[in-house]
Amino acid sequence: MATTQVELASPPTQAPALETKHKLDYADIPVLDFSTFDQPGGKEKLAAQLQEAVELNGFFYIVNFGLSQDDLQRQWLLGKEILQLPMEEKMKFRAKLEDGDYNGYRPLGSIEQFPGLRDNWECYHVFKFNPEYQKEHPDIVKDHYAEIEKFHRFVHQDVAYKVLRLIATVLELPEDFMVNHHRYESSCSSFLRYMKYYPRTPEENDKYKHIYTRGHTDFGSVTFLFSQPIAGLELQERDGSWKAVRHIPGSIVVNTADMLHFWTNGYLASCMHRVVSPPPEQAHMERFGLIYFLRPNDDARLQTVDSPLLRRLGLLDKKEREELEAKRNVRVGDWVPIQTKKNWTPFDQQPQSQREFQSLFH
Ligand SMILES: O=C(O)CCC(=O)C(=O)O
Ligand SMILES: [Fe+2]
Numbered sequence: 001m002a003t004t005q006v007e008l009a010s011p012p013t014q015a016p017a018l019e020t021k022h023k024l025d026y027a028d029i030p031v032l033d034f035s036t037f038d039q040p041g042g043k044e045k046l047a048a049q050l051q052e053a054v055e056l057n058g059f060f061y062i063v064n065f066g067l068s069q070d071d072l073q074r075q076w077l078l079g080k081e082i083l084q085l086p087m088e089e090k091m092k093f094r095a096k097l098e099d100g101d102y103n104g105y106r107p108l109g110s111i112e113q114f115p116g117l118r119d120n121w122e123c124y125h126v127f128k129f130n131p132e133y134q135k136e137h138p139d140i141v142k143d144h145y146a147e148i149e150k151f152h153r154f155v156h157q158d159v160a161y162k163v164l165r166l167i168a169t170v171l172e173l174p175e176d177f178m179v180n181h182h183r184y185e186s187s188c189s190s191f192l193r194y195m196k197y198y199p200r201t202p203e204e205n206d207k208y209k210h211i212y213t214r215g216h217t218d219f220g221s222v223t224f225l226f227s228q229p230i231a232g233l234e235l236q237e238r239d240g241s242w243k244a245v246r247h248i249p250g251s252i253v254v255n256t257a258d259m260l261h262f263w264t265n266g267y268l269a270s271c272m273h274r275v276v277s278p279p280p281e282q283a284h285m286e287r288f289g290l291i292y293f294l295r296p297n298d299d300a301r302l303q304t305v306d307s308p309l310l311r312r313l314g315l316l317d318k319k320e321r322e323e324l325e326a327k328r329n330v331r332v333g334d335w336v337p338i339q340t341k342k343n344w345t346p347f348d349q350q351p352q353s354q355r356e357f358q359s360l361f362h
Contacts, residue, residue: 303324304328
């Protein structure tokens with residue numbers, strides 16, 4: 001059995017790394033307090049905040065979403081333990097990346113970031129706990145399977161469903177419209193990612209232009225990134241400038257992604273974002289990530305939804321809609337592997353701009 005250096009059954013004692021004191025140029029991102037969700041008028045207020053967020057950059061924070069610091073810390077520690085397994089052990093569980101399948105281990109250096117230069121991150125992905133996604137896992141995952149399932153389901157069925165209900169409210173659609181396209185029990189490639197970036201030397205950082213992950217859009221519907229103290233995440237404002245995303249302890253940084261962009265004909269923004277090397281006092285540190293990527297049911301299609309709001313905004317314009325429908329009459333289940341496989345192509349064939357990321361034919 002894999003050795004567990006941190007006994008996850010006991011309360012975590014490890015102090016989290018401190019937020020950077022470095023003065024970064026931070027983006028303005030609304031904070032949604034989910035403890036108000038079920039209060040009178042709470043949902044409406046949160047929907048208004050979400051609307052403000054999507055009209056800015058499509059990024060917002062959620063706080064008080066119902067998981068304790070201890071729940072979160074255990075997930076961080078688990079991710080650390082999984083990714084510190086020996087490489088040959090992790091490789092036994094490698095995802096079938098060439099088939100566009102992300103379920104399992106995604107090795108360090110899988111992406112050619114610049115010509116001849118590979119990325120500095122690795123991750124372990126856990127798909128949904130439905131029978132069709134079950135596979136072999138390292139002992140450390142198996143030993144904590146019930147706990148991971150609880151976390152996974154909570155993020156999807158509690159946190160994400162709430163966000164989807166707010167999105168439906170903004171679009172003036174029936175409250176469960178979006179939830180029905182993202183049912184946990186249906187087939188879809190939503191997954192939990194435990195991630196680790198390895199620090200680079202100052203010389204390497206210069207060579208890589210300080211890029212840990214190049215600018216990209218996420219291709220699911222919504223991304224839930226558990227905030228962590230090592231800086232580096234940046235979003236691109238509509239004027240093209242890059243702004244840092246501040247760490248808010250205990251929050252989730254949420255961004256709407258390509259599928260919602262398609263469904264709303266661009267109203268729900270899929271914002272370009274990237275990861276750069278952390279500021280000097282954090283540059284030598286490993287940077288861990290805990291992210292839930294939400295994706296719609298495989299059978300969903302990418303056409304614009306008939307929302308009263310979009311109609312009023314002229315985003316259901318007939319000519320445009322017909323053209324889009326023809327282009328986007330593709331199943332999500334077919335689209336996801338195509339997008340996943342783009343990651344493994346040589347540098348000069350990879351999408352660069354937002355348009356290229358979202359192109360069905362790139
Ligand atoms: O690590 C981060 O802060 C962001 C990662 C990211 O954007 C992604 O994995 O899609
Ligand atoms: Fe991303």
